[in-house]
Amino acid sequence: MLDETLLDDPDALQAADRDGALRVLATAGAQVRAALAEEHALDRVADDGRPRTVLVAGLGGSAVVGEVVAALAGEHSSVPVQRRRGGPLPGWVGSLDLVIAVSMSGRAPEPLRIAGEAARRGARLVSVCRDGSPLADVTRRARGTLLTVPRTGVPGAPPPGSRTGLWSLLAPVLLACDAADVLEVDHAELAGAADRLDDEAEACRPSSESFVNPAKLLAAELDGSVPVVLSDGDAAQGAAARAVSMLHVTARVPAVRGTLPDDAGDVVALFDGAFRPADDDVFADPFVDGPARPTLRLLLLADQAGEHRAPADRAGPVLEVAQHAGVRVSELAADPGRPVEKLAQLVARTDFAATYLALGSGLDPSRSPHLADLREVWAERG
Incomplete structure (x- = not known):
């Protein structure tokens, strides 16, 4: 059960949040502005012109960057955008294609391997990582474009990791895609995103009480549920990918996602499954009967509010069936x-909500012992 008294105690929150995840999330706007200051590094990407295809490679917390870029490209980009978490570089990648390798540390094995193979094939290479890392060295040797991530974050806040530093990775990739004429994401749009990230950080700040803090309210709604994240629109699709990742790794809550209209049938089919809503029993005693089993919670992320949606409302029928069920x-x-x-607005809200959900459930949002075990196994096996 979510400890809402902890969520309303800023000192207790700070003590529980040992690595300062909330403080780093609040620097997301500053992460975008830092990327904008390095925009001049993309001149060569622009000079090379539009690529045939774009492949974004990332692992772990960096992998969601490719998901977001592919979602934003949607059906509007004339250049296919694909993402890759691991495995070899696809055979079709060649000198006409752009490979973007993303790794906060610059040491993740899969992006490093993919970048090296892209260099051998003569593909255009852009890397987003920390300077002095193996990935930075590979990029320089290949005469690719290196977009460096600062080792330190905003003064007073802990340095971001690949999870809390999403915008340190995503903003440079979006700028690279704009320079390559793959997406239209100019300076003004990213500056506007930074402002929205600041607004959300203010609204979702730890000192804001639960009844007015939108992220704490969302965390309370998600508590004890199995979230089904449904997206309506390209921006919402990217936000849904990030939301599920944060629910998994930060809050340790199993979640699934779908996209309208394609996945509407799959989602509503869950409404009468094993996690269907339970009949309310006012006499139920959790100490005698055991805790209530988790039930589905539909989390709809939309590019536009209901009153502004197109006449062919894709979310309306799903919401109607959910209400009936x-x-x-x-x-x-x-x-x-x-x-x-x-x-930016959707990602910030769900980022803070997942972190509050973890803290209120007695979990460290920044450290998972089993994830650490998995990384050790990966390291041992090379």
Whole structure:
């Protein structure tokens, strides 16, 4: 059960958040502005012109960057955008293609391997990583474009990791895609996204009480549930990928996601499955009967609020069926704006909510012992 008294105690929150995840998330706007200051490094990417395809490679917390870029590209980009978590570089990648390798530390094995293979094939290479890392060295030897991530974050806040430093990785990749004429994401749009990230950090700050803090409210709604994250729109699709990743790794909550209209049938089919809503029993005693089993919670992320959606409303029928089935719904719609601005608003809200959900459940949002074990096994096997 979520400890809401802890969520309303800033000192207790700070003590529980040992690595300062909330403070780092609050620097997301500053992460975007730091990337904008390095925009001049992309001149060569622009000079090389539009590639045939783009492949974004990332592992772990960096992998969601490729998911977000592919979602933003949607059906509007004339250049296919693919993402890759691991495995060999696809055979079709050659000198006409752009490979973007993303790794906060610059040491993740899969992006490093893919970058090296891309260099051998003569593909265009852009890397986003820390300077002095193996990935930075590979990029320089290949005469690719290196976009460096600062080793230190905002003064007073801990340095970001690949999970809390999403915008340190995503903003440079978006700028690279704009320079390559793959996406239209200009300086003004990213500056607007930084402003929205600042606004969300203020609204979701630890000192804001639960009844007015939108992220704490969302954490309370998700508590004890199996979230099904459904996205409506390209920006929402990218935000949904990030939300599920944060729910898994930060809050340790199993979650699934789908996209409208393609996955509407798969989602509503869950409404009468094993996690269907339970009949409310006012006489139920959790000490005698055991804790209530988790039930589905539909989390709808939308590019636009319901009153602004197109006449062919894709979410309306799903929400209607959910209401009939007794499935509770949390709906989060972005304010009007450009795609990356909407993405920023949705991502920030769910980032803070997942972190509050972890802290309120007695979990460290920054450290998972089993994830650490998995990394050790990966390291041992090379």
